[in-house]
Amino acid sequence: MRIELQRRSQSSRLFSFVSPLLALVLTLFFGGIMFWMLGKQPLDALYSFFVEPLLEVWSLHELAVKAAPLILIGVGLSICYRSNNWNIGAEGQFTIGAITGSILPVLYPEWHSPMILPLMLVMGMVGGALYAGIPALLKTRFNTNEILTSLMLVYIAQLYLDWLVRGPWRDPQGYNFPQTKSFVPEAVLPEILESGRAHLAIAFALVAAVALWFMMRFMLKGFEVTVLGQSERAGRFAGFSARRMVWFSMMLSGALAGLAGISEVSGSIGHVQPTISPGYGFTAIIVAFLGRLNPLGIIASGFVLALTYLGGEAAQLSIGISDKVSRVFQGLLLFFVLSCDTLIHYRIRIVTQKLRGGAAHHA
Amino acid sequence: MKKLIIALAATAALLGGITGGAQAQDKTKICFIYVGSKTDGGWTQAHDIGRQALQEHFGDKIETPFLENVPEGPDAERAIERMARSGCAMVFTTSFGFMDATVKVAQKFPDVKFEHATGFKAAENLATYNSRFYEGRYIQGQIAAKMSKKGVAGYIASFPIPEVVMGINAFLLGAQSVNPDFELKVVWANTWFDPGKEADAAKALIDQGVDILTQHTDTTAPMQVAAERGILAFGQASDMIAAGPNTQLTAIVDTWGAYYIKRVQALLDGNWKSEQIWDGLKDGILTMAPYTNMPDDVKAMAEETEAKIKSGELHPFTGPVNKQDGTQWLAEGEKADDGALLGMNFYVEGVDDKLPQ
């Protein structure tokens, strides 16, 4: 028996909708089996994973807080990946964005002005974009592989942040502990509603996603991204420059990652500290693929991923499932999504071969 | 796919029984937030052992749910809030990085008691607690000075926060009280937890000629290296004798259980109040692992010092003590106050390293 693929002449519209659902069902099924083997009631476990976090208002706010950076970074990355630029260093751009965005509130803590917040956001975006510009420069100028350079830059950014908050940026009144002064109220990203912690970052994320969806769908630039991503040669014939696209996509995704970074620091944390991200930049890669590189899909996948984190916590508390299980669960989800996507572009046939004389080699 | 299922089945078999279970409403919920995995073999595991001791002590009267691997940042605030909302009467947040998150949640839930480990921000319903690890390090320093033939020890440090700097200074002051010329080499691993890196740091120190090793990182890797190279070493956070039966001199063992029991008792009795607690050897919040692999006279000295610290007769930071640059820090007979210790950001005289600033 073997599996054979046949390319569809046109990607299947039906399976574009069915495949993510199929992936979700498979994940739930195998997740259920996993919980059962761990000695838990599968339905209870799935309930606390996927339903419990949605039942309370505060928890919905938390979902938005968690999803915002994932969506912001994810939509930026989708443009990169669609244009065949493999930026996997969003975590570093997030970190640098958080640093450059925090320059004003950390170094001028006395400055109370409504201008400070917009400036911080812009500086965060610029910082992220410039940091993503390094692998772009190296790729266009020296032909260096951006997967590796952007990844190495993540470690460098984190060590730089570490040095800053333990050294020059350390709060002098903070008993020498590694964090900066708390931001002044004017420098804190405001919350949207009274009822919880969700702040403006989620609004930025939604706006960015819709804007990029519009660009990809209706603007020449979007067409350029797609064409260059599919074939650099075809793009050249159409008069597009692959080199400029490297810069455009990398700096765009860098800027969005930087915006996510400063929003997180300003809206959710309120000061700078050595750990500001639980790996958003890497998780966002999954989010981007889970949303099948479509900005609107990424909104959905950002919330789904955020839900698995919250659900993982809820399940730890209510039924005592280890936190490692949630990571296995996320891995499973991604695997199924990636495999089910095959259905969109290919027909799958299972070919059973008769082996030598048709003997019953397989049951 | 089949492989994966098999792997999962194996996993399930290995995991065995996790206590989950029914929750009776009359039990008091005492909750814990961990920064690492409860089986990290170091910091978090020590807290989890404390939690288990607490559960065992009070039995059916309490339950002790916990969340592990909670990252320091916005996730911490959510995790703590989840605890508060789930009906916890008391929440222990066991990492320095949870400080501001704990403060914020404590404001929102005035009826829940919070206790934050190693921080400095308190409130009406938020106490802080910490352990005087430096007392143990002073004893270690004395032992090191007695046992070292070369008169130089190696110190694997994690991050230059006051806690760690204080430990380095206490170790050296202990050593100098025996041998005034004792030297200390420091390597910053910039991690709490990376066995490979800690092992490399240990090897580097040994290759530079130290013959005693101590660590302020959490894995047993340095102990293993010391055992392999045939030098002596001290354990950290838990008794690491299994990793070096002929190597470990003693270890500072975090025994949070004693503290947790004391505080929960106060809560149940209705006389809990917010305090900034900094307990030491005498309170049982830290203990010294058995003194092994040393002659009796060294052991006697260590035990005597331990007793003196417990009785309050000896304070490790007692003048005269000079800073690394030679200027005076503590005058003859002067004892450092807690504030100065908690914000310590300088070396005492004799450390062969420049403190990262």
Place this chain on the structure above:
Amino acid sequence: MLEAILLTVITAATPLVIAALGELVTERSGVLNLGVEGMMIMGAVVAFVATQTTGSPYIGVVAGITAGAAFSLLFGFLTLTLVANQVATGLALTILGLGLSGQIGESYVGQPGIKLQPINIPILGDIPFLGPLLFRQDLIFYLSIALVIGIHWFLFRSRTGLKMRAIGDNHSSAHALGINVIRTRYLAVMFGGACSGLAGAQLSLVYTPQWVENMAAGRGWIALALVVFASWRPLRVLAGGYLFGAVTIGQLHAQAFGIGIPSQFLSALPYVATIVVLIIISHNRRTTLINTPASLGKPFVPER
């Protein structure tokens, strides 16, 4: 002292070299597997558990290799049979590996492990200086050297190696010539997995004989960088791996000497070094083009 330091460097470099060699073969066949970290950590945990259960680190080594290879099949199935995106699948493999290994090893944390003992090669082991460095090492070190030579021979001297490189350079023409692209790639992916598993076994049996969660600590990613650093040539992987090990160990010694540079900057050195070397080697377009597998990362579906 130099001898002792070099020994440390070799221990630190060996897992990087082995994992990078495996990935090199995978990439030469045209497949980019970013899941090295995940396969490595699976190798580490399975090797440790097998050793603790059976008492023999040699069984542990075999178990680690098997685990790495088996885990890589998951990647192979998705990317080769189902033509899923290789970058995303590789990342997923790493995430899954980190979670799964944490679960498998949960009850083994903190147990003192059994170290894979050095094998002293008679006569050669007695050579001053070089003897202890090269001939009084453990099995995995000897394997790493054998792999370098073997893979070099395989790629550039054997027919099968030539065929494999042909697939990596242009899978369509290789297919037209009657080479079985998918099968060869499956084997290359599994070889890469086996090497990552072996590298993992080195971590939990030689480097630090114990199991703790996430103990690969990013070494899989360094191995990936090493492949490019070495411009897909095995001998350069060896040189690059040792250089990398030397920088890592060197910064610790620099600290112990008491030079006043912030340790974060020293810790960042290996990463900066990788970027610089990447620039230097990719700057020369001609060498890059000769060695880079042209169809790296591109999916292949046989036409019928």
